[in-house]
Amino acid sequence: MSKRTFLVLVVVALLAAAAGYLWWRDNHDQLPDYIASGNGRIEAEEVQVATKYAGRVAEVLVNEGDMVAAGQVLARMDTAELRASLAAAKASIAQAQENVIEARAQIVQRQSELKYAEEELARAETLVAKGHISKQLADQRRTDRDTARAALEAARARLASTQRAVEAAEAQAELIQTQIDDSTLTAPRDGRVQYRLAEPGEVLASGGRVITLLDLTDVYMTIFLPTAQIGRLLVGSEARIILDAVPQFVIPAQVSFISAEAQFTPREVETRSEREKLMFRIKVKIAPELLREHIEKVRSGLPGEAYVMLGGGNTWPERFAVNLPPADGQ
Structure with missing residues (x-):
C-alpha cells in the first residue's frame, strides 16, 4: 500500500468517525415531540425581614449564609x-x-x-x-x-x-x-440568610430592611416556551431539571405556574409567524419535601435546563430518569 493510499484511508476513517459522532450527538440531544425544554436559573423565594417602626438597629445576630429556623431571633432594634x-x-x-x-x-x-x-x-x-x-x-x-x-x-x-x-x-x-x-425581628420561616442589609447603630425608617432570607423549600426555575408548545402544557405537568454544575443528577420537578399572557408580545400580531414567536413564562418547581432532604446543597442562581412533559400518557426517556445526590446526613 502506497503512502498516499494510506493517508487517504486515514482521512476517510476520520471523516466517518466525525460523521458518526455528529449523528450520535444529534440523535442523543434530540428531544421527543412530547418534551419541551428551556434554559433558566434556580431561584428561591426571597423573604424580606424589615423593621415595622423607625429606629436604631441594636444588634444583628446572624451572618450571610447562616441557616435559620422559623421563629429564630435575627436582629433587635433599640427600644x-x-x-x-x-x-x-x-x-x-x-x-x-x-x-x-x-x-x-x-x-x-x-x-x-x-x-x-x-x-x-x-x-x-x-x-x-x-x-x-x-x-x-x-x-x-x-x-x-x-x-x-x-x-x-x-x-x-x-x-x-x-x-x-x-x-x-x-x-x-x-x-x-x-x-x-x-422590635425583635424573627425569621418568618426556615431559610438561609442571603444578605445582611443593616448593621448595629444604623437608623432605619419604618419598613427598613435588615435581613434578606431565601426560603430553600420554595425553589423553582423560570423558563420560556413558545406558543406551539404552551397549548399542550398544564399546571401540574411533570418536569425535570438538570443543572450545569452537576449534570449527572436529574432532579424531578413539576410545572407550578403558566403565564396567562405572552412575553415579548408585539404591539400587533397579524401573521402566523409572529404568533409563533410569542413566548410564555413557565415556573418549574421542586417539591418542598425533596428540598428539605437536601437543604444544605440547595443553591440559588445555578444555571441549567428544565424539561417539561407536554400532554399526558408518555414516559420519560432513560436519560431523564431521576438521579439525586445522597440526602443530607447520609
Whole structure:
C-alpha cells in the first residue's frame, strides 16, 4: 500500500468517525415531540425581614449564609425610648386605678349622704303634717335630698370616667409593648440568610430592611416556551431539571405556574409567524419535601435546563430518569 493510499484511508476513517459522532450527538440531544425544554436559573423565594417602626438597629445576630429556623431571633432594634414610654404608661395605669378607688369611695359617701337626706326629708314631712315645723323647712330638706341625689349621680359618672381612663392607659401600654415586641425581628420561616442589609447603630425608617432570607423549600426555575408548545402544557405537568454544575443528577420537578399572557408580545400580531414567536413564562418547581432532604446543597442562581412533559400518557426517556445526590446526613 502506497503512502498516499494510506493517508487517504486515514482521512476517510476520520471523516466517518466525525460523521458518526455528529449523528450520535444529534440523535442523543434530540428531544421527543412530547418534551419541551428551556434554559433558566434556580431561584428561591426571597423573604424580606424589615423593621415595622423607625429606629436604631441594636444588634444583628446572624451572618450571610447562616441557616435559620422559623421563629429564630435575627436582629433587635433599640427600644430604650419605648421602654421609657411603657414605664410612663404603667404609671398612668396606676394613677387611673387610684382614681377608680377614690371614685368608689366617693360613691359610698354620696350614698350615705343621700340616705341621711331622705330620712331628714321624711321626718320633715311628718312634722309639717302635724304642724310642728314650717313648710319652708320641709322644702329645704327636699332640696338637700335632691342635691345629695345629684352628687351621687356625679360620683357614679366620675367612676365610669376613671374606669375608661384605666382602659385607655392599659391600651396605650399594650400598644407600646407590641411595639417593643415587634422590635425583635424573627425569621418568618426556615431559610438561609442571603444578605445582611443593616448593621448595629444604623437608623432605619419604618419598613427598613435588615435581613434578606431565601426560603430553600420554595425553589423553582423560570423558563420560556413558545406558543406551539404552551397549548399542550398544564399546571401540574411533570418536569425535570438538570443543572450545569452537576449534570449527572436529574432532579424531578413539576410545572407550578403558566403565564396567562405572552412575553415579548408585539404591539400587533397579524401573521402566523409572529404568533409563533410569542413566548410564555413557565415556573418549574421542586417539591418542598425533596428540598428539605437536601437543604444544605440547595443553591440559588445555578444555571441549567428544565424539561417539561407536554400532554399526558408518555414516559420519560432513560436519560431523564431521576438521579439525586445522597440526602443530607447520609
